[in-house]
Amino acid sequence: MTTPPYDNQPPYPPGQPGQYQPQLPPGQPGQYHPQGYNPYGQVGPGSGGYGFGYAPPGQLAGWPIRVGASILDSLIVSIPMIVGVIVSLVVNGDREELGTAGGIAMGAGFLVGFLVWIWNRLIQQGRTGQSFGKKLTGLRIVHAETGQLIGVGSNLGREILAQIFNQLCILNVLWPLWDDKQQTWHDKVVNDIVIKL
Template sequence: MTTPPSGPYDGPTPPGQPGQYPPGQPNQYPPGQPGGGFHPAGQIQPGYNPYSQGSSGQGSYRYALPGQPAGYTTRVGASLIDGVLQSLPLGIGLIATIAMHTSDAAGAPLTLGIAGSWVIWFLNRVLQQGRTGQSLGKKMTGTRVISLQTGELIGFGPNLGREVLAIVLNYVCFLNVIWPLWDEKQQTWHDKIVNDIVVST
């Protein structure tokens, strides 16, 4: 004489019931095990950042990058646009100084041009990029500076440090300029120090 099942977990489970997973399916984990559940092949949980590592070294779930790392030529193009913009007052001041070379005030236009160049640098590369992640050059080339840790904008302070580091490192060692050519995440040294990444949006 047999005893009938006394609970919902006794006895065989009818095929197709919730919670049943066909044996041998890909990406299947036994229920109750860490990471248990069923994830369709190729599906990545929302927010996964392949460039982020957790404190345990096992990887972690962060904000997903909003785009792919920007290519080297794209980054160079953005820098050239910003450089041309920044050099405009300097060029005007230099031309005016040459034209006034016989005057006692011939050096004034060049001084004003240098000052104007730094003002444009601050407004474009520090203030604007700190607020939006994009200088004029980055906006025209469709790139943006974001945090590698969170996928969000890095903010005014870190962006200021990033731009100052870029000037120093570019003059100290030319390798900083070409480092993205072989870097896995296409970062410069100042990107690595600030922990940011330039992505195509």
């Protein structure tokens, strides 16, 4: 991932104190521009003024592909849970009440599913910007202004907020359909975007 060119770019050309002229014509993504830069590909007046001209390496991810990635993530969490339920039914036989062995099998399945969720959605997604589902669909979570990974800590906050907002109101899931940055509410709070690589 490219970082903003702080070290190899002078703050302004020699002989012109206080002004910096872009080396490429205005409109080239990822370049400095005196009137500001919007990381979504628009350079010019009123385009956001983020200052250091970093462009995330991709386009904003649409709602359908984000839903697809989320479904894939849910599937890998569900597999150990389903296995636990099946084993508990086999061990339990045709008894109406769940026995000790069946309860242990079911509990183990749910515990493994929860651990898979922690590894996938918190650790892996926080370190790489990609959960299992996002990796398969070519998506990545990056900071909206810098294009850098948001890290495990911010990702943890993002996932907690996602669970809270999703339980409170379905609009959180639907918000990217009409949002200009295609963000959910938890994206907005953490200031991240989901891009298609």
